[in-house]
Amino acid sequence: MHLIDYHNGIHAFDAGYVRHMLAAIHLVVDDGRAAFVDTGSNASLPHAQAALAALGLTADAVDYVILTHIHLDHAGGAGAMMRTFPGARLVVHPRGARHMIDPARLMAATEEVYGRETARALYGELLPVAAERIIEATEGTTIKLGHRELVCHDSPGHAKHHVFIHDRAAKGIFTGDTFGISYRELDVDGRAFVFPSATPVQFDPVDMRDSVERMMALEPEAVYLTHFSRLGSPRPLAAQMLRRMDDCVKLTLAAVKAAAGADPVPTIRTALAGYLLEEARAHGVALAEEEILELWRLDLDLDAQGLAVWATAAAK
Numbered sequence: 001m002h003l004i005d006y007h008n009g010i011h012a013f014d015a016g017y018v019r020h021m022l023a024a025i026h027l028v029v030d031d032g033r034a035a036f037v038d039t040g041s042n043a044s045l046p047h048a049q050a051a052l053a054a055l056g057l058t059a060d061a062v063d064y065v066i067l068t069h070i071h072l073d074h075a076g077g078a079g080a081m082m083r084t085f086p087g088a089r090l091v092v093h094p095r096g097a098r099h100m101i102d103p104a105r106l107m108a109a110t111e112e113v114y115g116r117e118t119a120r121a122l123y124g125e126l127l128p129v130a131a132e133r134i135i136e137a138t139e140g141t142t143i144k145l146g147h148r149e150l151v152c153h154d155s156p157g158h159a160k161h162h163v164f165i166h167d168r169a170a171k172g173i174f175t176g177d178t179f180g181i182s183y184r185e186l187d188v189d190g191r192a193f194v195f196p197s198a199t200p201v202q203f204d205p206v207d208m209r210d211s212v213e214r215m216m217a218l219e220p221e222a223v224y225l226t227h228f229s230r231l232g233s234p235r236p237l238a239a240q241m242l243r244r245m246d247d248c249v250k251l252t253l254a255a256v257k258a259a260a261g262a263d264p265v266p267t268i269r270t271a272l273a274g275y276l277l278e279e280a281r282a283h284g285v286a287l288a289e290e291e292i293l294e295l296w297r298l299d300l301d302l303d304a305q306g307l308a309v310w311a312t313a314a315a316k
Helices: 042-054 078-084 094-101 104-114 116-123 205-217 234-259 265-283 289-295 297-314
Strands: 010-014 024-030 033-037 062-066 089-092 134-136 142-145 148-154 163-167 172-176 222-225 229-232
Touching (some): 010 042, 024 042, 024 148, 062 078, 062 148, 078 089, 094 134, 104 116, 205 234, 222 234, 229 234, 234 265, 234 297, 265 289, 265 297
Parallel strands (some): 033 062, 089 134
Antiparallel strands (some): 010 024, 024 033, 142 148, 148 163, 222 229
């Protein structure tokens, strides 16, 4: 477990989800009090415990476990963390709270997307969280951690149960998936490559643009993505991500038309993969095509599904 220290009270470590450097968990510490932002899966818990130990903290120091949203690469380990950190409260969007109390429907929906065998292998058994330990993060909900404030803002676009968290002291925003994904393997000369995430089933490009613009209105010095962690000077990256989002919407509509009533997902995925490679090459990425596509394999599958669901709804 390698702990990244951003020297502003924010730390990051690899969740150990699927592959190295795919998903980050952030640990915020102020005046000896701690909060985790997103949880990875059940298998991420030992990493979280090791992160606390590396900072000389115990389980009793954890005041909050904060979820940007309830997709299981972000929330699958929430129940396990809450059992391990007895004094913590779980902070989650109101639309997600009931699924943390009773995760049966959430697991069923995940199995529908991934397939039962894959979903069970990735996430195991989801542990419920007692209702009295949950804080529903409505717009403007403010969490006090030590001497700092963490403010939750409703941020649909990737999911209707999504929030972003503004850390005023660090002048940073925890974006979950609303700001997209940015794998460090595609950095070129210190320049990040950001690509939108349309994971099913609630992608909405209008809402996503609005959410990102509201993030930028707060003038953050950095954004902290779950996939993968800190990006400085975020405003031009926001423009980059939103342009690519618009392009993905256009190619989706073209793919749906080309599918002529058949399942559009394979056509969308092929178009999406081609577009990803074009943008990566334009960014200066020198990795082989096979390496780029392997890094994005899971995302391409899920994004194609999400874009297809959006296009079908938009056509009605």
